[in-house]
Amino acid sequence: MTEEKKTKTENEEERVKELMKNISNKELLILFVNTLHSRAWSNLGLIPNEAGEVKRDLTEARIAIDACQKIVEVLQDLVDEKERDALKNLVSTLQLNYVNQMSKEKGK
DSSP states (O other): OOHHHHHHHHHHHHHHHHHHHHHOOOHHHHHHHHHHHHHHHHHHSSSSOOOSSSOOHOOOOOHHHHHHHHHHHHTTTTTTTTHHHHHHHHHHHHHHHHHHHHHHHHTO
């Protein structure tokens, strides 16, 4: 690794560490839900994954969706009504798309 890349990576790591010091557990859970949400969409084969590939893995999608649902349940009493509705809608949309992708898979 070149010295320039190493310094950039070290700077990014320091920035992340600094951000993590000040983040509440509620904010961390919301961040995690958003990360799992994105991962679920790529596992459903509806958006490219981190590598830029479109691959469907419904088992992995189900894990991400179930985890989102459980975290949203924990967050229910910690967020306002608008945010609660948005989080519940996020999970519902994933669940509907999962069912749609499962029916396509069974139709093959």
